[in-house]
Every structure is written in structure tokens, then in C-alpha cells.
Amino acid sequence: MATAAYGAEYSHFFEVRLPVFNGPIDLLLHLVKQRELPIEKVALAEVASQYLQCVEIMRHFDLDIAGEYLVIAATLLSIKSCVLLNKPVELIEDEDGNLLDPHEELLRKLREAKLFRDSVAALNQRQLLNFDVFASPGTLDGVDAPPISYQPHDAWLLGQAFRKMLDRCGQEQAVLSIAVDQVSVVERMISIIDFLRKQGSWVEFENLIPSPPSRLSLIASFVALLELCKRQVIELRQEDIGGRISVALVSGFGADDLDELELSSEFDTEQSVEKEKKAGASV
């Protein structure tokens, strides 16, 4: 039962604050818990009348009663009559044509909802860091976590970081240059590997972007990093949440591995490949 108004026209004058329930299952769970009953048919039979009273009150206050409330009301009455008269339950068909016991179905939904509520309560009981308890950030800069190898959401992280960079890059005026520079993804891949080899350790990915970054070179670098990730040539690591992303060559990656790599990208046109071949001679 949510905030209700006593008649639509008085809606701003008089508001009744009621405990909020997320639907009929939640309400039913509350009634059962309030009476300290286990989730069993006998308990449901006992709270049936109370449930109906609640629904009546909600209708009286002109609240929109979702059909589900009434379906469950009907199930409760059916359970009550079965319990009182010791009748067997009538099975119904679900959408797939399977036979279901509607009473057991309701019990199952209630138990699941209770488990869910309990798990939220369990988490809420714990002491939250930076709310109930606090720690010092520390001044040593050693990182305890081992570098994370490529995981699907690494691409997502990279995407976030690049989005920020693209925004900083700003809207480029294409009018400034007459000839648009062709940027080759493969060329970017080679320079990145080269740079990482020379550094020999973790490098912040911002250092891998040519400066000043044009939108084209940013995008080419992004695709290059993704390709290298996919081929398991590089690893990504994020120091702390929302922090800088670092890149390094997969340990043990040597000159032979570079020769064996067949670098290609579907995004490279013939022109940029030509340029790369020329540049490749100096790598």
C-alpha cells in the first residue's frame, strides 16, 4: 500500500503514509511474518482474510489494484477452502502446457521473495567501508593484485577511458586540414608494442596515445589496443576503481613473438597499409 490520498480531490490535503509493499507477494510475506508464521499452506489460509481486508482498503482509497493482487486473493481463498475442507488442490496449466499446483507455486514465490529479502538484510547488516568503518589510503605504492588478464569487461573499461579522452579531444574542425591523414591501425599496434618493449614495464595507457591526439589517431589507438588485447599480446590493469588504466606486454613476449605476429586490421585501407609498409622498415 503506497502513499494514498483520501479521495482524488483532496490528494494534496490529506496523505496517509502506509508501509510500502512491492506488490502482493511482498504484502503477503509481511502478513505472514507479522503473525510469526512459517510459509506453509496453513499459514496462508490463516492470513487470507487479512489479505482481503488490505486489498479492500486499497480499493477504498482508490488505488490502482494490479490484477496480480486479485489472482493471489483467489489463490488464497482456494488454499483456505482446501485446508478447511481437506479437499485436494486443482491443478492448472501454465504457458508451456505443464501442470502446476497453484498453491505450491504461491508458496514457492513466497519462499523465493523471503530469501531475497533476507539476503538484502544480510548485506545491510554488515559494516560498510567508508560509511561505518574507515581506512587510511596509505602512502606505499605497491600493488598487491596480480595483473588481470584480458576479460570481457576490459573492453568496456577501455571504452569508458577512451570516451573521456575523446571528449577532451573535443570536436575537431575538419576544415583545418585539406588532406585527412590516414592513420593505420596496424601502424599503431606496432608502435604500441615497440613502446612497451622499450619501457619494459607497465605503462599508463595515456602514454600510448600520440600527442596531441587527433580523433583519428585516438580511435586508431583504441582499435589497436583492442586487437592486441584480443590476441593476448598485452594485458590491462586498473589501479583502483575509476583510476588509470595501465598496459603491459604479456610476460615472456619477446622479439620472436613479434616476428610471428601477423598484424592486420579490417579497418585499414590500402592507403594506410602502404604507409605502414614504409614505416615498418624503420621499426
Place this chain on the structure above:
Amino acid sequence: MSLESDVLENVALIEALIFANGEPISIERLSVAANLERNEVEKAIAVIQSKFSAPENGFELVQVAGKYQFRTKPQFALYLRSLKAERPRRLTNAAMETLAIIAYRQPIVRSDIEKIRGVDVTPTLKTLIERGLIRIVGHQGGVGQPALYGTTEEFLKLFGLNSLAELPTLRDLNEVSRDPGEVEPDETIGTSPPDVRADAV
């Protein structure tokens, strides 16, 4: 009973390391940094733990995510919060509910989370990923290969858990509801009128 002096020295060293590191630090790392055997580190930690558990200490040594960290004691929460420039953000109810489902049911796909919560959880999942509390742990076979979600080490750190095994078992919370089948003999239908609480209206 006095401790051997070298144990005491170790204690001081380990204390210094844990303090300066700030973030939870593992026994392995402490062992390397302090140049001590693992069991010597463990002994030192036991001493530190009991030392700081005394009521006159404002912070204590806790074990989270299998690592060790100094954290303030919970009774000072209010005072500490007042020192924070911005109000500490708690997770929204929606985020907590989704997180609880993932924590207890991991690995779990998005559609199963939505079946339990009854709403679209995509924006909440995005928030939780951004905060580093959940991650994709794999993919479910079958149509579309939907992503499977699980909690992260950050999740353990946030809730002060040593491991997922420390999540309270849900039966522990059944203080109010009795076990099914334990209905009292005098609870029969129809003998007592249903009580309607005044504030249930």
C-alpha cells in the same frame, strides 16, 4: 607471559607495513617485504589483532578478502562521517537488491536477476560494474551466450568480508519465522479473529 623480543620486533615491523600500505595487504606480500617466514608473519598478526582489539584503541586489525587492514571501529562511524567533505554515498536500494542477488546466487545472468527483482536491472548493473563491485565471470552456454555476473574483491572489501563463505547463511536470519512444520498445536484456523493492526490501515 612476555613475548620473545624478536617476536615483538616483528610485530612492530608488520604493524608499520600494514599501516603504511593502507589497502589490505596479504601475508605473502608482508612476508616478502618484511623478509620473514609466513608463520612468523602470522604470529605477529595474531599479536597485533589482540593488541588492537582492546577498547582503548580506535581502530583494529581486520581481515578482508584474505588480506589484512587497519579499520576504525564501527562505534565511531558518526564522528568519522562528519569529517568527510562530501556525504558518503550509500548504494541505492535498487543497487543493494541487485548486488544481494548476485552475491548469493553467483554466477547469474541478467535475465535471472530480473526475474527475481521484477524490473530492468541494466542501469543498476552498469553502476555496480563502474563501482567495481561486480564483473563478468563468464558466459552461459546456449542462445546469445549471456554474460554471467559475480562479485569482485572490491565487494568483499566494501562489506568487510573475508570471503564469500562469510556471507551470513540465510537461515541465520530466520529469528522470527519458525522452521516449516513446527506449527504450535493450538494454532487452528477460525478460532481467533485476524488482528488488524491500526497502522496497517
